[in-house]
Amino acid sequence: MTSKAILTTTNLQRDYQQGDSTDVLRVIKGIDLEIMQGEKLAIVGVSGSGKSTLLNLMGGLDDPTQGSVTLNGKQWSDLDPTQRAAWRNQHIGFVYQFHHLLDEFSALENVCLPSLIGGDTKLGEAYAKELLERVGLAERLHHRPSELSGGERQRVAIARALVRKPSLVLMDEPTGNLDPKTAESVLKLLIALNKELNISFVVVTHDPQIAKRLDRTISLVDGVLGQDVD
Ligand SMILES: Nc1ncnc2c1ncn2[C@@H]1O[C@H](COP(=O)(O)OP(=O)(O)O)[C@@H](O)[C@H]1O
Ligand SMILES: [Mg+2]
Incomplete structure (x- = not known):
């Protein structure tokens, strides 16, 4: 595996205001982390430990109270909102627990959307079809999310x-x-795609069986990184 870091967090910190109170809740307490090209990283931790907060900071969807996140050589905080959206569209994909597909569009249209937004319609559509075939949905291109099973929807989201x-x-x-x-089939797909495309994956999961199958696991405990678990 090459050892180029594609994402780096430096002394990352995130405080939340608690309602009307002046007290702050420090959820992320100074995290330094490097994600290497092609790496599959699992993040585990109990509910409320800040996993989603950390992921949103990595993706530039949220701003740290202190510290920084650098993705492919650019810091999120150096980009204005338009540049940020473009950088995100070009460099990061997101998958959530609930698929967040648009119900009024077909599987193919949903997969084409990021390319439409990125101004790359033609190539985007060809690749969208190829990917849907690759994830086993060649026969489902024109189905809407409501006409797909949960696993199929998650494959479209991937x-x-x-x-x-x-x-x-x-x-x-x-x-x-x-x-x-x-x-299990979604996990197998993730592992296969990682091998084929050398894309890095950061996977927040509750499931130790999933974490075990990835390259590295970090646990988030009380806002800091616990020991890497093997
Ligand atoms: N927008 C917010 N305002 C205030 N507190 C928040 C906000 N978002 C999350 N929190 C708090 O931050 C903590 C971590 O949340 P989260 O990152 O969603 O945890 P996890 O994904 O590990 O379950 C929780 O205690 C949660 O209540
Ligand atoms: Mg969460």
């Missing part, structure tokens, strides 16, 4: 996350809403 050829895919409990058998 294809959508990959369509811009990102260097990093951030997944927040991607199998949390799936039965064990479907979860």
Whole structure:
């Protein structure tokens, strides 16, 4: 594996205001982390430990109170909102527990959307079809999300996350809403795609069985990184 870091967090900190109170809740307490090209990283931790907060900071969807996140040589805080959206569209894919597909669009249209937004319609559509075939949905291109099973919807969401050829895919409990058998097939797909495309994956998961199958596991405990677990 090459050893180029594609994402670096430096002394990352995130405080939340607690309602009307002046007290702050420090959720992320100074995290230094490097994600290497092609790496599959699991993030585990109890509910409320800050996993989603950390993922959102990595993806530039949220701003740290202190510290910084650098993705492929650029710091999120140096980019204005338009540049940020473009950088994100080009370099990162997101997959959530619930698929967040648009119900009024077909599987193919949903996968094409990031390319439409990125101004790359023609190539985007060809690659979207290829990816949907790759995730086993060649016969489902024109189905809407409501006409697909949970596992199929998550496969569409994965294809959508990959369509811009990102260097990093951030997944927040991607199998949390799936039965064990479907979860296993989604995990197998993730591992195969990682091998084929050398894309890095960061996977937030509750499931130690999933974490075990990835390259490295970090646990988030009380806002800091615990020992790497093997
Ligand atoms: N927008 C917010 N305002 C205030 N507190 C928040 C906000 N978002 C999350 N929190 C708090 O931060 C902590 C971590 O949340 P989160 O990152 O969602 O945890 P996890 O994904 O590990 O379950 C929780 O205690 C949660 O209540
Ligand atoms: Mg969460």
